Amino acid sequence: MTRSLRESLAHRSQPILLGLGFALLVAISSGTLWLVQQTSDDAQSVIQAQENQRGLTAVLLALRRAESYQRGFLLVGQPEYEQGYRLTISSLAPILENLKALQAEGHLRESDVAEIMHLIDDKLAEMEQTIQLYSAGQTEAARGLVASGSGRDVMENLRTLIGKLSGEQRSLLNARTGDTQQSIRWLAIATVLGTIIIMLLAAASVWLLRRSNLERDEALDTLEATNANLETTIQARTADLREANEEIQRFAYIVSHDLRSPLVNIMGFTSELEAVRDAIFSKLATTPGDEAAAQENQELGRDFDEAIGFIRSATVKMDRLINAVLRLSREGRREFRPERLNLSEIVGSILGSVSHQISEVDAKITVGDLPSLTSDRLSLEQILSNLIDNALKYLQSGRQGEIEISGSVRGIYAVIQVSDNGRGIHPNDHQRVFDLFRRAGAQDRPGEGIGLAHVRALVRRLGGTLSLNSAPDEGSTFTITLPREWSAERERSAA
Amino acid sequence: MTSPVLIVMIEDDEGHARLIERNIRRAGVNNEIVPFTNGTDALKFLFGPDGSGIDHKNRALLVLLDLNLPDTTGVEILQRIKENVHLKRSPVVVLTTTDDAVEIQRCYDLGCNVYITKPVNYDNFANAIRQLGLFFQVIQVPAAT
Numbered sequence: 329m330t331r332s333l334r335e336s337l338a339h340r341s342q343p344i345l346l347g348l349g350f351a352l353l354v355a356i357s358s359g360t361l362w363l364v365q366q367t368s369d370d371a372q373s374v375i376q377a378q379e380n381q382r383g384l385t386a387v388l389l390a391l392r393r394a395e396s397y398q399r400g401f402l403l404v405g406q407p408e409y410e411q412g413y414r415l416t417i418s419s420l421a422p423i424l425e426n427l428k429a430l431q432a433e434g435h436l437r438e439s440d441v442a443e444i445m446h447l448i449d450d451k452l453a454e455m456e457q458t459i460q461l462y463s464a465g466q467t468e469a470a471r472g473l474v475a476s477g478s479g480r481d482v483m484e485n486l487r488t489l490i491g492k493l494s495g496e497q498r499s500l501l502n503a504r505t506g507d508t509q510q511s512i513r514w515l516a517i518a519t520v521l522g523t524i525i526i527m528l529l530a531a532a533s534v535w536l537l538r539r540s541n542l543e544r545d546e547a548l549d550t551l552e553a554t555n556a557n558l559e560t561t562i563q564a565r566t567a568d569l570r571e572a573n574e575e576i577q578r579f580a581y582i583v584s585h586d587l588r589s590p591l592v593n594i595m596g597f598t599s600e601l602e603a604v605r606d607a608i609f610s611k612l613a614t615t616p617g618d619e620a621a622a623q624e625n626q627e628l629g630r631d632f633d634e635a636i637g638f639i640r641s642a643t644v645k646m647d648r649l650i651n652a653v654l655r656l657s658r659e660g661r662r663e664f665r666p667e668r669l670n671l672s673e674i675v676g677s678i679l680g681s682v683s684h685q686i687s688e689v690d691a692k693i694t695v696g697d698l699p700s701l702t703s704d705r706l707s708l709e710q711i712l713s714n715l716i717d718n719a720l721k722y723l724q725s726g727r728q729g730e731i732e733i734s735g736s737v738r739g740i741y742a743v744i745q746v747s748d749n750g751r752g753i754h755p756n757d758h759q760r761v762f763d764l765f766r767r768a769g770a771q772d773r774p775g776e777g778i779g780l781a782h783v784r785a786l787v788r789r790l791g792g793t794l795s796l797n798s799a800p801d802e803g804s805t806f807t808i809t810l811p812r813e814w815s816a817e818r819e820r821s822a823a
Numbered sequence: 824m825t826s827p828v829l830i831v832m833i834e835d836d837e838g839h840a841r842l843i844e845r846n847i848r849r850a851g852v853n854n855e856i857v858p859f860t861n862g863t864d865a866l867k868f869l870f871g872p873d874g875s876g877i878d879h880k881n882r883a884l885l886v887l888l889d890l891n892l893p894d895t896t897g898v899e900i901l902q903r904i905k906e907n908v909h910l911k912r913s914p915v916v917v918l919t920t921t922d923d924a925v926e927i928q929r930c931y932d933l934g935c936n937v938y939i940t941k942p943v944n945y946d947n948f949a950n951a952i953r954q955l956g957l958f959f960q961v962i963q964v965p966a967a968t
């Protein structure tokens with residue numbers, strides 16, 4: 329009881345463990361997926377922040393370069409500086425475009441970009457003005473404009489603004505980098521933890537499996553032992569049964585045998601009495617002329633004859649019954665010799681031996697295709713001849729007798745049917761007719777009530793079955809099912 | 824059967840013994856018949872008090888033997904007769920109900936001279952015994968040596 333409970337617990341926890349492990353695996357996988365996504369987002373952000381920073385710094389750098397060219401030009405007046413200045417200004421355009429694009433994508437505030445643009449415009453205007461003035465020869469005016477510090481202020485404002493924005497981006501970048509690291513750390517922890525738990529689950533699962541395997545092996549061993557035990561028990565029982573059966577056979581033989589002895593005496597001395605009867609009565613009737621005495625003698629003689637008659641018929645009947653038991657017990661002890669049998673041939677020879685009876689009752693016999701089988705010849709001859717004999721014996725008077733013998737094969741069995749359109753058997757007697765010394769219906773035919781009992785005993789010994797299908801006044805069908813391959817082992821195992 | 828042959832009848836059923844005797848007599852056999860209903864008495868008679876069988880020296884014996892006896896088996900009596908130096912030539916007629924082939928073989932192997940199965944039907948029985956009686960009239964029985 330506890331054992332089976334524990335087993336069922338082990339069996340039930342197995343799928344739970346598996347389900348748990350699976351759920352955990354799914355959780356870890358989705359968590360990892362989510363974290364990877366997160367990390368990838370973070371990395372994207374970091375790149376973006378760097379881009380933003382670069383974009384902002386590029387503006388400042390370009391302006392500084394332009395300013396230094398401007399300063400150089402104002403200082404020495406060489407046209408190369410002006411050329412460098414122009415070039416730098418023209419290179420500013422894509423940088424500003426980039427800035428606008430970043431703003432359009434929402435990475436920079438519009439107000440900031442507008443402020444930067446404004447400041448750039450101011451600075452460019454200031455530088456352009458100085459260069460124009462210088463080119464026009466108004467060197468002092470140009471230098472004065474520079475000295476006024478308005479350009480420097482603008483530049484200072486711009487640097488401050490960009491510095492502030494760069495700082496923002498840097499802190500953003502740092503935050504994102506931190507997030508990424510945090511995500512990666514979580515990912516690692518989750519993976520390691522999940523792996524450990526899954527390994528634990530796997531270990532538990534393996535342990536449970538091993539235990540249940542062990543239990544199964546034990547159960548198998550027990551089962552094997554039980555089977556072996558059962559086998560020996562069955563063998564012992566079979567031996568017991570066989571012995572009992574043999575005992576019964578022997579008993580039947582001895583009883584019937586020993587019953588014969590007194591019967592011989594009864595019959596013998598009855599004959600002796602009969603032999604002396606006339607002598608006795610002639611002695612009694614010696615007084616001549618005594619009519620009354622002669623009359624009395626005659627009556628006594630009749631009584632005597634009647635008594636003797638009853639004794640005789642009773643002994644004859646008893647003799648027949650004892651003979652039947654003896655025959656049955658002999659049949660039961662007879663060794664079967666299985667051989668290949670051609671049933672059509674057997675039925676043919678049986679019909680030949682009862683041809684006189686057939687013509688007497690004017691019966692129509694039909695023999696269908698009969699299967700061949702390996703069995704005991706004598707037994708089959710007796711079975712079929714008993715059934716055919718019965719069919720002929722119990723035909724319905726006033727009707728053309730029809731008897732059909734047919735056969736078929738059903739798996740490992742051969743089926744033989746003997747059917748007639750005779751008087752039939754009442755359903756109440758279907759079992760009875762197979763009993764020894766029992767008969768059914770009108771007792772107007774000779775017989776001991778042995779044939780069907782004998783047939784059934786033989787069919788059973790041959791490992792088959794016998795069934796009856798019959799209705800009064802319609803006819804009877806006896807169906808025999810026999811194994812197609814009979815061997816002595818079969819009988820032993822069936823015994 | 825040359826007189827004086829003594830018929831020793833060993834038959835446990837007294838009715839049978841009587842019927843056998845009557846029917847043998849009807850066949851015209853007038854020899855002395857000594858009946859025994861059990862094996863012990865029969866053996867005592869056959870082999871004498873010393874068990875040697877010397878008592879019957881120069882006497883002709885014919886044994887009618889039933890195999891089913893209450894105290895011993897007819898087969899044992901048969902065996903002892905056939906092993907005895909004095910009695911071994913005395914004819915033994917086994918007259919029994921057993922018709923088992925093995926039993927019949929065994930009896931002949933042991934030296935039984937005739938084996939008859941008692942017919943169950945009385946008419947046949949009577950007839951068989953009468954024929955046996957007729958047979959007794961023609962056979963030669965040697966004297967015990």
